[in-house]
Each structure stands twice: as C-alpha cells, then as structure tokens.
Amino acid sequence: MGVAGPFPGSAGTPHGPVMDRDEVDRALARLGAEHEAVETSLLALQDHAGRRLLEGAELTGVTKERWAAAEQSITLLWSYFDAYTAALTDLRELRARRRWSSREDLVELTERLRGRSVTVAGPAAHLAPSLTGPARLAEQFTLEELVARMNELYAAALDMVVAADAVWSALPARIDLLSAELQRTRSLAHSVGVRPGEHTAGDDLEGITHELSALRAQVVSDPLAFWRPTPGSSAPGGGRPDTDRYDRAARALEDVRREIEAVLRVRQDSEERLLRLRDLLSRADRTLTEARSARGEVLAKIAASEVPAVSGPPTALQERLATAAEYRRHSRWHRLSPLLESLEREAEDELHRARESLTAVTAPLAVRAELRGRLDAYKAKVARHGMAEDPLLIERYDVARRMLWSAPCDLRAAEQAVLRYQQAAAEVLVPRQGGAVPEDRRGES
Numbered sequence: 001m002g003v004a005g006p007f008p009g010s011a012g013t014p015h016g017p018v019m020d021r022d023e024v025d026r027a028l029a030r031l032g033a034e035h036e037a038v039e040t041s042l043l044a045l046q047d048h049a050g051r052r053l054l055e056g057a058e059l060t061g062v063t064k065e066r067w068a069a070a071e072q073s074i075t076l077l078w079s080y081f082d083a084y085t086a087a088l089t090d091l092r093e094l095r096a097r098r099r100w101s102s103r104e105d106l107v108e109l110t111e112r113l114r115g116r117s118v119t120v121a122g123p124a125a126h127l128a129p130s131l132t133g134p135a136r137l138a139e140q141f142t143l144e145e146l147v148a149r150m151n152e153l154y155a156a157a158l159d160m161v162v163a164a165d166a167v168w169s170a171l172p173a174r175i176d177l178l179s180a181e182l183q184r185t186r187s188l189a190h191s192v193g194v195r196p197g198e199h200t201a202g203d204d205l206e207g208i209t210h211e212l213s214a215l216r217a218q219v220v221s222d223p224l225a226f227w228r229p230t231p232g233s234s235a236p237g238g239g240r241p242d243t244d245r246y247d248r249a250a251r252a253l254e255d256v257r258r259e260i261e262a263v264l265r266v267r268q269d270s271e272e273r274l275l276r277l278r279d280l281l282s283r284a285d286r287t288l289t290e291a292r293s294a295r296g297e298v299l300a301k302i303a304a305s306e307v308p309a310v311s312g313p314p315t316a317l318q319e320r321l322a323t324a325a326e327y328r329r330h331s332r333w334h335r336l337s338p339l340l341e342s343l344e345r346e347a348e349d350e351l352h353r354a355r356e357s358l359t360a361v362t363a364p365l366a367v368r369a370e371l372r373g374r375l376d377a378y379k380a381k382v383a384r385h386g387m388a389e390d391p392l393l394i395e396r397y398d399v400a401r402r403m404l405w406s407a408p409c410d411l412r413a414a415e416q417a418v419l420r421y422q423q424a425a426a427e428v429l430v431p432r433q434g435g436a437v438p439e440d441r442r443g444e445s
Contacts (some may be wrong), residue, residue, distance in 0.1 A: 051161045058221065174246060185253060212249055270275050288310060288313060331425060382425050387429065396417070
C-alpha cells in the first residue's frame, strides 16, 4: 500500500494554487491507481492463510491480545477504505459534471484534493485507540493522510498475521517429527528394559514426552510467544520463530538415544545393528517408491525434461540381511561380523543413492515452483507501482502463467516467458523508481 503524492497546482485556494483541469485529471488518475493498490492489499490480507487460521484458532496469551487488536485494525482499515472510495467517487462525479470545469468547480476540486475533505465517523473512529489516538466521534483527513493511516494499520496487521503464520508453518511440524522420533526411541528403550523409574534414560524420555506435548499446545494457541522480531527490520513479519525449547528437547532426545544405543551395544550389539540395517533399507525402499511415484507425476506435468529412471528396491541387500539374521539365530558370530560391516556400508550407500534419485527426479517440479514464485513476485511489484493494467505486462504475464500452470509444462519455454515478463516489468518500472512519477513511494524495504 502506497501514499498518494502531492498534487501540484497554479493559484488561489487556502490549500495552495487552484489546479487546472489537466492537473485535476492527473491527480484523479493517481488516486485511482492508489485505490486499486490499496484494495489489492486489503483483499490479499483478507485471503491470507495466516489470517484464516487466526480466526478459527482458540488463542491464548499475547497472540489473543494482539489478534483482538489486529481484528479491530482490519475493521478500521475497511472503514477507512470505504471513506476513501466514497471520496474518490464524489471527486470523479464532480469532475464529470462538465467537460470543461468552471473556476468554481476547480476551486472545489482543489480543496477536496488537498484539504481535510474526508470524514470518518461512527464506530470506526473508536477502534484501535492506541493506533489512531484518542477516541473521537469523527476524524478528518486529507486523502494523503488517509492513505498514510491505512498504510500504518495495514503494516501492523500484516506483521502480526505473517509472524503467526510463520511460527505455525515451522514449529508444529518439527515438533510432530520429533515426537515420532521420540515414540520410536521409547519403543526401542522398552525392548531393552529401559523404563521410567528403573533407568535414568527412561525418566528422561518421560520428561521429553511431557515437554513436547506442552510445547505443541502452546505453539498452537499462542504462536507469537515463539516469535523473535529482527531488530531494525521494517518488513512485515521480519523475524524468526523461536526454537530454543524445541532445540533443547531435540538435544535431550539425542542424548537419550545415544545412551540407549550404548545399552544395546552392551546387551545385544548384533540385534541393534540388524535393526538399524532393516531401518536403513526400509527407508531406502520408501524413498525409491516415492521417487518412482514422483517420476510419474513429473512426466505428466513437465514437458521437454529429462527425468532419470529410478532403480528397483534393494532386494539383494534384503536377501543378505536375511542371511545375517540367520547367522545370529545360530550364533555364527565369526561369519556375522564381517557380513554386518559390509551390509552397513552398502545400506548407507543405498539410502544415499535413493535420496539422490528422489532429488534428481523432483528437480523439474522445484524449477517450476521457483518460476511461479518469481512470476507472482514481479506481478505484485508491478501492482504496487500502479502498473498492473499495462497491456504488454498483462499479455506477457498471461502467456507465462498459462505455460507454468498447464500440464505438461515446457520449462524452457516457461522460463523464457518469465524472463520476457521480467524484462518488460523492469523497463516499465525503471523510470518510475527513478523519480519521474511520484505517486507511489513504497519502494523496497
């Protein structure tokens, strides 16, 4: 959201020289572009996934307090926007009365464009007193002041929404993964007799279980308690999720896991190694299965792309693993030891190859996602500068978007289409960023 620029004029009103017809028309055009930019920003905020999650969540603590204030700010934003829309509509109607506006019309238009001509009255004036000053029944603004106020409220609301969404996107999933690892470790501990009350590692596992459960509940209900803003950052959502508690739990679980492994090495070294081998081969098999599934998806969605073939499951290693288990059952340790050593090396290599295969197969999808993000980022930048309606930009954006959202997608052609759109956007935006057109001053933070 931007701030409307000053409106130059010629002579004679309390707010400066009276504007001529051309100046009025240019000012109205700038206000129209500003109106579109503000509306786009508000609709994007309304549609933001983080805002929808906040509306449906049972919040507590600082998040509950800040979301209550943010909801008021968003309501006030729409009230200001309605007032801005009404003022712009009135100005356009006044200008449209006559093709050649009279001196009196020009004086009135100049006063409305430059003076405190917008009044926001009623309940909206009482919302968010900390942001808008003391509560009043009505507030009066110039058009420029009104846009500045909307920018202030929008930035505060967006910062809160983006921060909450970032925490929810990062921490719960990581906690769930760590909880799954915790359950595997608990099962392993139980299998070797490591239980709460009988072994310190068992007590530690209980403590970690309670901590992860409490941590997840707090993150879900109060995400802003786990947000650390970046000092000096003016960008919405400038900061990072606070993972200190999660990191401590992860380190504690890793310590317990090492201790249990030491017990396993003492009590049943060979069994532990066989279990690890089975896990490695299972993960390699699952990764290869995922790679084969992804390959079919890539071939269906991406054209003119060389997708490497995916090898089959490591059946030979599975057969040798069965032989190793047979050696252990019959206590053939002299044969089992060298076989386990070679199997461990080969299983690690197999998992590494499977992961590399998955990465190679899904690379075209990652390229397509990057191109989509780049295209939408440039479109948003163009919209912020009021050039979203440029015919050439619209044409090139539509061409690139059709390529990127079609199946199969020709990545080479799509990349060229995105580059053409970027070049056109750069050519349009360079003179505006150089100061030739003053109405949009948002810039890049």
